[in-house]
């Protein structure tokens with residue numbers, strides 16, 4: 384007889400929608416694994432499911448990163464690759480994935496002490512990059528990202544076992560009320576919304592332009608928003624938002640003239656490496672969900688290791 388462990392976070396089965404209480408911590412190991420956030424910042428992250436830190440990067444650092452992303456967005460070698468996603472209905476650049484491996488400057492950003500130590504502290508272990516991307520949200524053309532929990536997708540489509548990952552979004556332009564800032568639902572990280580609909584093969588080919596599966600139902604969304612409200616992550620370039628992998632979020636289209644460019648690093652715990660995807664789905668490509676490139680990242684300020692014979 385084959386017995387299978389039931390999945391705590393079942394989603395996209397033929398059952399209806401459901402709200403399931405989170406069984407995983409939000410802050411691991413009491414937040415003692417690394418020292419980056421104050422006790423107050425950590426408590427705020429734990430209760431809201433996110434934390435906005437303004438002006439974490441200087442104007443010069445942001446400019447260098449923006450220049451690099453804009454250069455990548457014009458590089459024929461990159462434009463011809465599968466890492467590039469265009470906006471639905473136009474050729475405008477929506478996202479570039481795997482930026483931490485396409486660019487040495489972005490690789491350094493992934494290992495920057497201001498980001499990686501926050502991830503290590505919250506996740507209570509060493510970390511690696513599960514996914515990185517630049518989202519361009521160009522003026523007039525940038526389309527919305529509908530409400531979703533990243534974990535719901537990563538659990539079903541990538542086989543991520545637990546809620547032990549977080550995203551960090553570095554604002555490369557000002558994010559204001561008009562250009563489609565990230566919106567988060569405080570407290571939503573404590574509820575897993577099980578979604579309806581069976582995932583088609585190769586879903587990522589369309590989902591990264593417009594998500595159709597893993598979309599939460601309106602009743603659950605209304606409940607979450609009534610409990611926690613909705614907070615828009617507006618701030619100047621150089622600000623950073625850290626948010627839990629299960630925090631409900633989305634953003635509106637950008638009909639303003641001002642681009643909204645952000646770079647995302649998704650840190651996953653080395654104790655939460657990917658299993659096979661659910662329901663026999665084929666694994667998504669490496670540039671969307673790292674399986675091979677999952678060695679612990681070395682922080683930029685880590686003491687140099689002494690090799691035998693040195």
Ligand code: 6CS
Pocket residue numbers: 514528531533536537590591594671
């Ligand atoms: O499918 C994914 O992994 C991506 N999709 C969305 C809408 N957000 C998270 C992630 O970048």
Ligand code: FE
Pocket residue numbers: 531532533632
């Ligand atoms: Fe997301």
